[in-house]
Amino acid sequence: MVSAEATTGNRHLFRVRDYNLAATLDSGQAFRWRHTDEAWTSIIGDKWVRLTPTEAGIEARTASDVTDWQWLKDYLQVDVDLEAILRQLPEEPLLAEAIQTHRGLRLLRQDPWECLASFILSSTKQIVHIKQIVEQLCSRYGDPVDTPEGPSAYTFPTPDRIAALTEPSLRALGMGFRAPYLLEAAQRVDSGRLNLKQLRVRTLPKARAALMELPGVGRKIADCILLFALGFSEAFPVDVWVMRALRSAWFPNEKVSLPRLISFSEAHFGPYGGYAQQYLFHHARTEAGKIHPLSTS
DNA sequence: GTCCAGGTTCACG
């Protein structure tokens, strides 16, 4: 018996409604997706993937034949009941507006190592630049991947590959003071001193504390890994954009410190706060792009 | 040239 989704070959249709592919892949949770004529292309694990939104759902295409598509189903989180999650978020104007504007924005389930390494490189960097550095890292130290045609593609380099590098060779990719942080993280993961997969089955505070033992990983970056890779949907990364959104919408003309905003978000947004955070973040960034950078009113 | 970017760390009240 063949189920509706058991397509063999290099194409597969994920029947899913309410999935905003553009918002999901371009909202700063993953850094390797490229948008070309209606489709999104990236490397997941060791596979080249192209995704196209269609009426029926998401059409996926790979370079070579695939028999089990579970890895991609997990990555995209197509089985998540988004409506049920959104119903559990507080009903407030700014959040409602963000959800309305970017209806169908989802959270991905990424590889923990790639997510950790990428966000170590993210601190005080614009997303466009993070993408550039990540691509440099992959093309220089990743393994080549089969593609249908076009430019060559590479995997995200494994921890042991990066662990064997030197700080200057990483700095040569333009990552600046983040280079020693990435190197140290790679060495700890490679040596087994940090077991990323095991963090999934720990409590959120313990998993967060384990991540924050890494140099260059504070509360915000730790929460990104917890939310985007380890499945902790209550994690709520507070970056500059979310910080501004929280201050303007929840604490207008009040001086609220970052630690207070963090404890507020922890108590206020609940078990799926991470979704609220991602809507607020994406909404803030896209709204900012619509107005002139210098118009502050 | 100036400002800012999905922050973290360290020093100091």
Next chain:
DNA sequence: CGTGAACATGGA
């Protein structure tokens, strides 16, 4: 706990 400076680099 709260604040301020330093940290590299490049896009706007």
